[in-house]
Amino acid sequence: MHVQGNRRRARLSSLSIALLPALIACGDSGSGSDSDAGITTASQTSGPAPTSSSGEPVESSSSSTGAPETTGSLEPCESCAENYLCKYDVCIPDLGPCESNGDCPGDSYCDDGTCVPYNVPEDQGHDPECKKDDLPDGIKPALQCKWTGPGGADPTSAYTHIYSTPIVANLNLPGGSLASTPSIIVTTWRDNGPMDRYGMLRVFDGRTCEEQLRAGGPDLPEAEKLADWPTYGTQWAVADLDDDLLDGGHPEIVGLHRVDPDDPLAPANLYAFRIDSDGDTPTLTRAWYGRDCMTESPVGLASAYANHGPSILDLDDDGAPEVIMDQLVFDGDGCLLNDEEDFWYLEAGLGMMSAVVDVDLDGVPELVRHDRVARWDAQTTEWVNEEFWDPPPGPARAGHIGVANLGLYSQVDGLAAEDLPEVVLVSASVPDASQEDSGSVRVQTITGDIVWGPKPLYAGDKPYAGRGGPPTISDFDGDGQVEIATAGAYYFAVYDPDCEAEPAPERPGGACERAPEMADMPDGVLWAQPSQDFSSNITGSSIFDFDGDGAGEAVYRDECYLRVYDGASGAVVFSTPALSGTGLEYPVIADVDGDFATELVVARGADMDVDCPLVDPLFPGSGQFEPGATGFIVLRDPQDRWAMSRPVWNQHAYSITHVTDDARSPKSSEVAANWLTEGLNNFRQNVQGEFGVLALADITVELVPDEELCPPLSGEHVITAKVCNRGTAPAGPGIGVEILQTENKDDPYYTGDVVCTTQTTQALPPDTCEQVSCAGEFGGGGNIHVKVDPDDELADCHPDNNVGAGALTICPKQ
Template sequence: MRAPLSLLLPCFLFACSDYEIKPDEDEPGEPLEETGDPECPPQIPDCNDSEPPEDTEVEVVDPGDCDIKLADPGTVEIAEECEGSGSSGTVTDPFNLTIEMSYTSAGSGAIVMPAVGNLNDDNGDGRVDETDIPDIVFTTWQGNTLVALNGADGSEIFEVSGYNGQGGVTIADVDSDGEPEIVAFTTANNIAAVNNAGVAKWKSATFGVMSYPQPTVADLDADGKPEVIGDIGVVNGEDGSTVATLTGITNSWRTPIAADLDQDGKQEIILGNRVFSATGGLLWSNSGTGAGNFSAVADVDGDPGGEVFFVSGNQLYLHDDDGTLIRATTIPGSNPGPPSVADFDGDGEIEIAIPANTTISLWKIDGTKVWQMPMQDSSGLAGCSGYDMDGDGAYEVLFADEDALRMYDGATGAILYENYTHSSGTVWEYPVIADVDQDGSAEIVIASNVYSGAGVKGVTVFGHAGDGWPQSGPTWGTHDFAVTNLNPDGSVPIVPEASWQKYNVFRARPSVDDPSAADLTVSYDDLCVADCNNGPIKISFQVANKGAVDVEAGTPWAFYKVDGETVTLVKTGTLDAIAAGTAAQGFAIELVPGDIGVNGFLMTVDDDGAGGSLHSECDEENNTVVWIDRICS
């Protein structure tokens, strides 16, 4: 991915730039180089140069002598910011699991996703943050209690009554006091913020009867004060006072998502088939009318905005960030549950996994079905999640139906693991992945219940029976988990980094939430003009990868001419593979004089010329080299 040219041009064309041109009397010209102090290119009249522009025209040579230099391949220093904590590598016998903890004293069990976060200062450093032992929180079905467990040993921190056992929970610092709270629903339909002793700090007004309500937390208006979205109620995180009531939602079952889809600095709320503004006004809606209408946010087109997947009835809908319907696809089953988005087959592109009442399936973003597998989920309301359990670079699909926890191969749908120490009526739960005991290896947390009769009840933590799975982050605090929407310490980001720009996963997580990344840069190397009237003009470039991840062949590049504020695409192509820490062999392109603008040209890598890109890089601002210069008079 790279910064949009529309954002780059104002700097390059009308103001002092981070680049300068250094013409040489004996050479045809030099590239614009990065400089610490921006300087004004001499040919930009809007810059405050006191001297007239110097002549930087290139020398015209005989057509037969228009040879061009190609840079030799070499090595470059890997940027420190590109070296993430990364995965622990391939796992030996990855689907050999053991039960690390089981809590069965939960009445009839739990039908909600267990939230994982930190409630207590376990290490005694005076702070409650991600270095403490995570805690597991859930409500009990029928018992209507709120339960908090120590993630390492399963010991009970508290169990308090009066909380809706059909309602979900979120762990987040809603009042910004440095200690995360639990957001839950009372049996009287209040939204409540509960402290680490099980005492409610506040309760909101009631918002009518809410069917299986779910919460999330976000700083919707970026004022430093988080809001709590509890189904249709939006309240102030400090005191529970009402901010807005979301109206017009007819879908019986839904779960809220907060995300700044249009990147205007304020987050939108997605609930049911509707998208609301930060103040609760309706922005747009999806046409799905199924009983369940669940969503996921991802990047499918390479632009800064987030696209929204809706699943409803037997349809998968894909909308652009402004509500424009991109595609509707018929999917198998009915009553689909909350989907998961990740690169499940390891091809560098995201897919969406969708559980329904009798089947679970995987889909490409263009609506192509990858695979479909039978399962048993009569309600169709349980969700799925994703994690790279074996460290091979492709995510597995995790799902728990009425009978078993299963892991599916992301590429083929083959069942890699199943465990029948589970039963459920499949209502709101889905497997959660977090390092709940801080042992450096991810665990899987699932909720079980006897909703449909005798069986397993409570919460079970599965771990790897060997040396461990790739390390994950220690928290999974909310149903709409997207890595960046809550900070690891439970605090609420004022302006969260768009998850679809950094990770492009939803209800899934990369190992340790800090993967290594590529970093492509491009530099000008040489230029030759054979004839100013007819050409050819030859320009050579070199692309380097300063990142810590290899880039496969096929990365696009785009060459543009620049005329004032107008940028016109001239030519596109693709690159060979570039290993991490290397500069590739230089390459040349051949042009005619009309391909060079009055104000020069731009060359951008990881740009297909139509707004698309392949890579999420650790630095998205260094993919372009700019020549602001006359080549011929």
Template sequence: GVPEIVGITENDGIAIYDNTGQLISESGNQSLGGANPAPALANLDFVGFAEIIVGRHVFTLEKDVNGALVLLDLFEGAKNHGVNGQGPVSCVADITGDARPEIVAGTTAYRMPTPPAGATKQSDCTGMETMPEEIAFCQGNLVEVWDGNTVNGNALPTSNAEGFCAIADVLGQDQTIAPSPQNPLDDQPEVIVVANGNVYILNGQDGTLQRNLNPSEGARGGPPNVDDFDGDGFPEIGTAYSTAYVVFDLQDPVAECPAWTNVPNNDNQSCAAVNTPRTPPMVNCMSDLDCSSVTPGTVCNEQTGACVCLHNSWRRKTEDDSSRVTGSSVFDFNGDGAAEVIYNDECRFRIYDGLDCSVYMNEPSESRTRIEYPVVVDVDNDGNAEIVFATTNESGFCSENLDSQYNNGIEVWGDASDFWVSARRIWNQHAYNVTNVTEAGGIPQHAPEHWQQYAGREYNIFRSNPRTLGIAPDLLVEAVQVTSPGSGCGMLSTDLVITAEIKNQGDLRVGPGVEIGFSGFWNAGAITEPLYADNMMTPLVFTLQTSLEPGKSIFISVPYDALNNSPMTVPDEITVYADQTDQARECDEANNETTIPVLAGAMEPDLRVELGTPNTVPTCPTIPTTVFNDGSAAANNVVVRYYSGNPAQGGMALHDELLQSPVPAGGQVSFDAVIPSFPQGLQITVWAVVDPDDAIAECNDGNNADAADAPVQCGGVN
């Protein structure tokens, strides 16, 4: 349930850390095949632990006698590693359709051999094996599925056989012609390899060469990105060379939509200024026919309602005189259907418009320019994307000598107004393809094919994160209650507590940082004012401190003194506003407020729960629990539900405790709850909610949850 971290050491060893950064195990030199290797994680045999893949090397894992995760066996391929001057980097997916994942290293595809019956590790072998794959397993050899040079001969020479890979569906049903609305993608993956200045596109099933693209922008080239750069509904390929970032568009150019092969002299010059401008129809569109009937070779970007060319290749000047293999990433930040490019060369960090190569951002930021690249994730759990990247000031590579303008280290950048769309909360490896890892860091036993659509969402990308436009939170104020502290339910003074249930009924998390606002209406004088937190007219505001997940609710409570407002009496109505500053982009902005009359209400219970420090004896865990009733009526059949983690954040229900006696008004009941079937080997903060199903009418539902005073761990390390 808790992820580990895998890294490569300076001497080509493999280090495994726990989620706190503590070293679990470290191997010696593994001779991984190149400088700056990048590990990948995948479950290649569908059993046990995931495997660690580095180029053509596969390491299986086991737990030693002390319970530490360590390397077990090595399996190695016989041909390409997946290097391009730096590396290796390999890609994993079931590219042949045989329900077994392949490992792509350079222009060679490997897979794990089938073990002898009953064998789970090489030491189980007897030496009596006769089947070729059983022998391969026992000798630690990967099976070669196909090899690009073997299949294609001189068309893919051995001098270009090494390279960086991506896997995506980029060609149509007829692979000999350009993909287009008339030749749609065939739901079969291709292997894209950047090698020695070339971009090769290979049939994923048999390794036959389908395209050889060479932009003549220098040797090598960075790990490829695949995404819809231009909003035409088809994927493009991007990679960084020594002198330019290049976007390859596989659709055919036409007169109105020419290829842009000339490179602007600087970031202020547009690509159209040095190439023949593209002229898609300037009409509002709802379908491709609205565009193609006017100008063939154009389609409708339905996100923007604008016609775009099918072909939108371009190049931008960059500087990478050292490695010439620096990575990049892509992401549709503004939700317009076209992905932006994020790239850091030796001197500058830039964000490019994927459609027309406009430079959105240009900041001094030197890079070591090995194979590193920026990644796009939601690092603060607020429902908006951020960019994470490393900057250095020690290499001296940059011709502009910008190293005095910044510090080195890891940086996180986001939109100042949080208008970027959402992103996943994980980007776990160099050869990232989304479906290879869950947001919790789990490696799927059977990874879904990442070039397919799932639930209407497109995943046919590589080194990118999926589109999220149309996937948004939807906040509403589900309920509002007003009580007076120190007074029983059914009595109000000018000293109030306002409790509101804020619900996210959308399909994307929101916050933290979302503001909840309050206003009042007084019948006398027909006065409407913001509620004030003090006599200095400071608006009463509650700011969410945690994220609010889809389908979840959170209760917030704020104290309010009616003497702070000009009428100096309790308002006749109170309105609560969710996201009063419109910080979150929601799918429905019109349902964010609720107004209630301020009434004393009925004589009702007011339940709350307090947890103490968990005990591990005599039974682990035993949770000291006290249920209070601060209301004016007794509560019967009271249930307390215990959770692993905060239930408002997706905590898992563990156990229900039914109180055997009523909780009297103004009284309390204390007991020790024993939680059976408690998760073993994990540090868990136990939460409890009294009346979790809202079965008891209360005057205040906002104080029903509490966390234990300390986390508890039962059993050994998992």
């Protein structure tokens, strides 16, 4: 856990629950009502309202999300109860001496050697120095949960292979005893013969990996199954298409539907699911097929082999997002809006991932491909090539797209070069390339000029490099300029335009400082590590700054192992077995369970023989390879020390500024340019969110002194405690709370017996509290204590204050 140093003058801002009896003892002349058991701002209590030292009522600047406000007035204390003392003109329980916050019990802090309840004075509500300062040297996660199949006699038990990127979004599903948490959305499939696979859609609880929803599986009547089943490798996209989320509705899920059960080369359809929560149990219901709404004819595209998928963004600034499938645009009801050809890329139509980004900062997004940069014309509903698009003569290689600022390359009249992005493409040599191809990576301007590359994908001494997967972009080496990561058949590599014989003046500050073992890399390659992807060599990767040092770590899973690489050197800092036959999927880093901590989701599964080493040769401590393991796993740091992350990763072409935390698409004019946003300039990388990289919660707890507690009684009683967050980061729901009773009144709390347990039910942002209660049989004679997070599961700024003061301390002596 994260015990911080001396914070004797911590800045805090609301009224502690421990203050209630003190206020009464000091002669409160007002009256208050008991607070509901919901989240309150920390300045709200179940007793009188706070006042200033002059006795005037103090208005709280915070608002309640679950408890009524109270009224009352206070006078400065003249005499306090025997076990109380006067501090800041308020009678407070004598909680003992201290040298640091960790010495103080429960919901209190150390102030000049004295433990003082939080919110005394009123502006003392949290500890701004709470930060993660002991992050681990390596990425050493533990298993949070996994799914390997439904088991038993479930007719879908063979549908456990996954080639889709795990999508993370809060679908606003009922959460039982806890608030709604994010879900994980994937296609699971089974083999149906040589290169023919049947898929189904599944949705899982991000906290437990338990299945929540399904569609298109063999447990349905044949007609219903055929109407809803997806292509086995479709990439899903999630967003609120019908604008009902803020009214209690749900985001929609969009992907590719397999049409013909017998012909995998037959065209697929775009389709969407809505969540029907009117009944007792939510279900997935097909909302629409992508179609020509004049004729109601479904639009055929790609094939059942498709491994790509849609993106969801608002194109016309009306707040209603569109669904984009390469060049095809559908509205939120599934109506095709334009007339473009579906593009067939790679053998069997596996697919290509383009991007939609406002590259010229005019508030109108552009379609970015290898052969065009085109704005969306809302009047004519068509893509129109930008006037600045002026590529050199000749065909351009098709490929997967990434967009970021790679230097001062793009030049457009009237716009500053430092404000404009560049386009990264990873391309196979020909559109219908097979696995034994050798692809390339290049950078071109938004006008179409190639300014770096094409560089052949690194192959070492191998016979071919592979076709190449979708690029990820980040500042891997911390030099202030971004680099490009992509995978091939034999190597996963980071490509750096700074690693050329002549430095590029367009990349000021850029440097190429290779690790010694990478000194012989060819020009343009920062580092390359052996990997294995003979099956498709088109897999993606992702990025996250796990340790918060400003340089991203690369995350990649090949056919055999998931690996996390140091961005600057390429050294493997973590590995775990993860079998796959590979498609366009990649691991995802997000807060998948709503606890404001980071998890890593990895898909697994293959219907073919994959020859993997039993021990990872790059990281022997990874554990032994698991032949035949399918489904997915969720990994986390055991103490949640990784930098924080957002609770969303809503589509394959994920860019942070294109979606809100609750899976809504901003209006096109309100989308911030990723590459101009401080701390970003990346592609397929998640970010820490509004609370910062290394923010840290401080969970405290205190008994609520009421007639059930004061004086301590025997028999059946309902005991109430208030759990608060006095740190700088939010804490998720489900924090455990124990009520204990000792045999004798002077016995330490840890000798006591647990009488009852409960847990918080809602998220706790900084400076908020939640009351929880539980009933138990009390013996009398001893003291009553409360402890929060009894199993030490949370990253906590001051874990020593997770035990509240005993009832005999906070109940005033009469």
